[in-house]
Amino acid sequence: MNAVGEDVLIARAYLSRVAEPPAPALARLVAEVGPLEAAERVHSGHVDEQVAGETRARRTVHHEVADLAAAAAAGARLLTPEHAEWPEWPLVACAMSGRHELAAPVALWVRGAGRLGELCEQAVAVVGARAATGYGVHVAGELGAGLADRGYTVVSGAAIGIDGAAHRGALAVHGPTVAVLACGVERAYPVAHQALLERIAAGGLVVSEYPPGSVPGRHRFLVRNRLIAALSAGTVVVEAGLRSGAQRTASDATGLGRLVMAVPGPVTSGLSAGSHQLVRDGALLVTRTEEVLEAVGRIGVDLADRHPSGPRRPTDDLDPVSVLVHDALPARAAREARWLAMEAGVPIGAVRAALVTLERRALVEHRDGRWRRRAAAGADTPGET
Amino acid sequence: MNAVGEDVLIARAYLSRVAEPPAPALARLVAEVGPLEAAERVHSGHVDEQVAGETRARRTVHHEVADLAAAAAAGARLLTPEHAEWPEWPLVACAMSGRHELAAPVALWVRGAGRLGELCEQAVAVVGARAATGYGVHVAGELGAGLADRGYTVVSGAAIGIDGAAHRGALAVHGPTVAVLACGVERAYPVAHQALLERIAAGGLVVSEYPPGSVPGRHRFLVRNRLIAALSAGTVVVEAGLRSGAQRTASDATGLGRLVMAVPGPVTSGLSAGSHQLVRDGALLVTRTEEVLEAVGRIGVDLADRHPSGPRRPTDDLDPVSVLVHDALPARAAREARWLAMEAGVPIGAVRAALVTLERRALVEHRDGRWRRRAAAGADTPGET
Incomplete structure (x- = not known):
């Protein structure tokens, strides 16, 4: 198992109790800003109306350390x-x-x-x-x-x-x-x-x-x-x-x-x-x-044959999430993974996994924590303003 | 029950025994020339290869009068x-x-x-x-x-x-x-x-x-x-x-x-x-x-709503057979019911029933045993050469 920081575990444990599932607004917030920032915002009440509605009743309840201990x-x-x-x-x-x-x-x-x-x-x-x-x-x-x-x-x-x-x-x-x-x-x-x-x-x-x-x-x-x-x-x-x-x-x-x-x-x-x-x-x-x-x-x-009749493209045969992430990348600009998560509407963890896949297939490259399309894939870009 | 001629009954009884069902070629022949003519042709062997194939073994067996008596x-x-x-x-x-x-x-x-x-x-x-x-x-x-x-x-x-x-x-x-x-x-x-x-x-x-x-x-x-x-x-x-x-x-x-x-x-x-x-x-x-x-x-x-969105036509709401028969009628020429049966691929009896329906709705008229479209229905004609 890969190591996950204690702070992340505690934040996620807090978030797991702070809203009664399903909590779509909270899930979106966590996907957008990550668990640490999300937990901080929820605790302090600096959240939009929807997240506030989901978390108001329990936001000051801090049971996360006890929950982790009870689980262990x-x-x-x-x-x-x-x-x-x-x-x-x-x-x-x-x-x-x-x-x-x-x-x-x-x-x-x-x-x-x-x-x-x-x-x-x-x-x-x-x-x-x-x-x-x-x-x-x-x-x-x-x-x-x-x-x-x-x-x-x-x-x-x-x-x-x-x-x-x-x-x-x-x-x-x-x-x-x-x-x-x-x-x-x-x-x-x-x-x-x-x-x-x-x-x-x-x-x-x-x-x-x-x-x-x-x-x-x-x-x-x-x-x-x-x-x-x-x-x-x-x-x-x-x-x-x-x-x-x-x-x-x-x-x-x-x-x-x-x-x-x-x-x-x-x-x-x-x-x-x-x-x-x-x-x-x-x-x-x-x-x-x-x-x-x-x-x-x-x-x-069926998924593999989604485009059976069209011309072959570098993104053919990719899993659906990788396609979403690839499509979200602008033609020439570089972006952080978190930006891609928001743009593609995919959880940050799934974005990271997709980026690894895309990198292996030489469809993307990264530098200084930002990702961009590889030139070879340029023919397949959707328009960007 | 309407009266059906003894000759027709005897011919149909003969035809009912002369071929082992299903007998598609015989059925087509009877629809085309009627039971009397069909029985005569089958008995004498003046039929095409397909009908001959279906009727060869029994064409000289005349059990029809005995069959009708046994049924009675x-x-x-x-x-x-x-x-x-x-x-x-x-x-x-x-x-x-x-x-x-x-x-x-x-x-x-x-x-x-x-x-x-x-x-x-x-x-x-x-x-x-x-x-x-x-x-x-x-x-x-x-x-x-x-x-x-x-x-x-x-x-x-x-x-x-x-x-x-x-x-x-x-x-x-x-x-x-x-x-x-x-x-x-x-x-x-x-x-x-x-x-x-x-x-x-x-x-x-x-x-x-x-x-x-x-x-x-x-x-x-x-x-x-x-x-x-x-x-x-x-x-x-x-x-x-x-x-x-x-x-x-x-x-x-x-x-x-x-x-x-x-x-x-x-x-x-x-x-x-x-x-x-x-x-x-x-x-x-x-x-x-x-x-x-x-x-x-x-x-x-579903049948009634076959053309829910198109413009209303005089033939809307007709039963499918009447539509077939109406479509088979040329734009201006008159035709016999038997000709229509062949053209529409519908048994002669069904053609006659359809013609009655069409006449009631003023879509066709007849004279001297031949049928033609009424002028009012002219706008709805398929092309004829």
Whole structure:
């Protein structure tokens, strides 16, 4: 793990508690000025109306050192965009969605042996009803095992029912799995899943944007669902009633540009009604692991073939974030990474990763902390005033 | 019932036996020259290579009078395009599909109290596996009852399993239902459905393109399926294995421009695999009668709104066949109905019906058996050389 300064950790820990997620204005501020400056401004109240609205209630609460200590005591740690392990690309979709309710987290509390960035490189969410039927539990377990067996991380919410079955399926084949909670990662919630959460942490990760001690609540379960969707290439809904949490996760996945899949069931079961409605609304019907993998795999192919018929350009085959960053660079002027973050609307950490990619491909160069386009890429510049 | 000449009935009865359906070349010949001339030519062998290929084996077999007598003895009759009761519009799709395997029948043998044309005005097919599960039988019965209760005719194939359940559902609410057989209509096939077939005939119809005495066979079941699809606005597949007869019906329905719907089931059931594959291939997932009706009803709306944004034309709101016939009429020259049938590629009976519609709307006029456009409609003519 790369070293992240104590000051940054403390600032991010403060920011993680100062606003109730989702906090889109705070996320934007942190992306623009960095965590140290953002924490200072929020604490002192020198922020715009939107950030003030999100942080007013808790801005004088300084629990960050205690939170970090509590996390350490529970075997957990604070993961920030400054860590190499941060899942850059999965969470960029939150910022890029433009939807307030899908705002990116300012940090994530994690507990377990896994590294989140790696776990999310190939991940599929499997979610569904708490009051699942034996049929749903069976199918979720099969999918969890099938996906994990093929190297995919199974992401879910650790709830009773479908979520638990999906996690257990992955664990049964010693595969990776990630549980995203709506409370502190040190909590055993639900209590009945205490042992399951320990097993998840042993090889994977228990994740939450809520600091240690946070209690779950109805609102937080819904807000948490966007992270399950964001950390996965696609979301499979196994059993869900109409207007259920799983449907919310599916809706978030759509908003984040993620694939939504649903497993059908008997039409006589109210617990399959949500899945069927999703298919009627455009979700892909899937019946087994192979169909999920075929669909999730297709995403990469589709992205690679975005411009199949146009002439080849130096920026072809770049990941979407690198394209955004490259497009943000003026034709001749040099810019700092932070300026690019604002211009491209991408978190600073993602900008830095993209700049490394672009530099390797000789598309950009840097001097004195400022970046500019390489001449060879000049033919591909958008106009600048 | 309008009177149809004995000579026409005998000719159609002959044509109904002389070729094994589907017989696209024979159907075209009959549409072009009428049944009397077609029967004469086929009998004498003065036909083109394609018609000869379809009729060579049986052209000297003259069973038509015996067939008509056998039908009458069984309480059945021969229905032809010359009857007002003939389902013109549903079967036009067969000729218009351009696919050989979907060719229109030259006549239909029917047994029962219903009138086929009326029964098909609002009809939905419900088909599925013979080896259905209790779940599938339940759902098919509910759909059959639900559709019949709302005035829709339930069309199916009278087979054991899903088909039988759909018919029974309709009968349970004293609703109309039509069974299309792959053998003579006087036969009780399957034997276990003898009583069911009697009940279907009592208020609806048992239909077949095969003359009395014909035995069912694997090929005929598949060929028969196109008629189930054609006589319905949409086909609902309840339970079907992969590569099943129900999937063939769905494929035929697509080829005929009909809506294909599928009822999902447990992914653990091989009998729902065909339904799920259909949805993955684009069929509409339906879970209850209301969703079927919404989809089938939408077809009419879509047809009515085909040109929502263009300027109003005299031919707007016409049914598709009348539009075809109107388009086929030259700008100034007069033509016989038979010429129009060839030009528009529409059966002569459908042309006559369309001409009546067009005359009522003052779009055409006739003199000495020839039809021409009315001057008022002149602005809407396609170019003619």
